[in-house]
Amino acid sequence: MASLPKIQKAIFQPDKMSTDVVMINDHPVPNINKDLGEHLIQVKATAITNGELLWTKNFPPPAHLVVNKVLVPCNDVAGVVVDGPASSPFQPGAEVYARSNYVRTGCAREYSVLVTEEMAERPKSLSWAESAAVPMSAETAWQALFVHAGVEARSGSADGLKVLVTAASGGVGVWMTQLAKWAGAEVIATCGPRNIDSVKVLGADEVLDYTKTSVKEWSQKGGNQVDIVLDCVGGAALADSWWAAKEGATVIGIFQPPSSTRPDELREKNVKNLFFIMASNGTQLKQVTELIEHGSMRPSVDSVFPFADFQQAFSKVKSGKASGKVVLEVAHQ
Structure with missing residues (x-):
């Protein structure tokens, strides 16, 4: 050496x-x-x-x-x-x-x-x-979806599930969107107007411009509900996400605990919620590497x-x- x-x-x-x-x-x-x-x-x-x-x-x-x-x-x-x-x-x-x-x-x-x-x-x-x-972004998304939300880490394992990703154009959000889509979920994503097209390219089935439509408003139009919320921003966006979570859904926050933003009107709603801090995991990162090398993700x-x-x-x-x-x-x- x-x-x-x-x-x-x-x-x-x-x-x-x-x-x-x-x-x-x-x-x-x-x-x-x-x-x-x-x-x-x-x-x-x-x-x-x-x-x-x-x-x-x-x-x-x-x-x-x-x-x-x-x-x-x-x-x-x-x-x-x-x-x-x-x-x-x-x-x-x-x-x-x-x-x-x-x-x-x-x-x-x-x-x-x-x-x-x-x-x-x-x-x-x-x-x-x-x-x-x-590493941090991909591992956080992997753990949110495949560890804490309980989805199996394989293609097609989330068929029939709806997943909401907030701040989908951010460092973690892009991975949550791509991984949820790879797993087979229908993905609803939020972002600002200049990132709508890029989030669609990631695989989002529906993209909400948060400057025009809040998640709460979206959820109250036609009874839109999701099985999993993956929140990357906290605050009002996380509070609104509670309205989109169906009975028995899971709400996961990486910015702040979802329980701290739960609307009073939804105190009795049967929703699992948790906050976590990612843990470095080379085995998971190796799996991410394989998806990147196969051309599936960026x-x-x-x-x-x-x-x-x-x-x-x-x-x-x-x-x-x-x-x-x-x-x-x-x-x-």
Whole structure:
């Protein structure tokens, strides 16, 4: 193995109470513990998740799980294995991607650390930037539909079911739409007017322009009801989604607990509801890779910025105007 530098460039968050980030040039290249399944990764690209700069403040991880964490953001990553355990399926040179656990230092740096169980070989049909946009979004959608909603993870398993996806043009929404359609569901999706055509291309059977028609209004026209609600935005959209859920339906939120928005008029409605935070899972990500390689699915990338332009990238995410993931190219391709 060629000698590695001892220090690297990294994006750093000086204060967990603030969303300010800076570039530092003297962040140490990490040492790995191979006994724990750790791999050193040369980062090619990493994607930003909306709101992640507030996670440590709002959702502090248990102290016993945090091991030498430095406030480097971005846990979605695609890169090349530099070193790892001899028994690992991901040997040096392997092109991988993953959603790293946020209790560890993030991946907005030239070299980062991944563990075996969160990794998968990246889809070779995608660019590095597109690969980095996949893990968190796709795994969240996979777990919402195939774990928490109880749909079997195979083509045709959702035949006869109706699924509502809110914010279907966002990073997670595009995966929920594609996976639900692949499983055979009739998909009703919401988005803004400029994304209607792109959401239809993803496979949505009906697309609601939320600026013109609310889900509540839609549900009250002709008694429209769905079996599963997959909500990606929370707030009023999630509250309205309760009206579209039929008796015995499941409402899943990834932004906030659905119970917090349940309308008073629907307190007695028999609807299962839950909120969850995705868990990195390389086995699920491998299945997503296979769907991508078969040409069935694609990620949604809003924009790609050079590493040096990280401030513009974070500003784009903060603006709320990104349609899909915002990605940083860390290494020259």
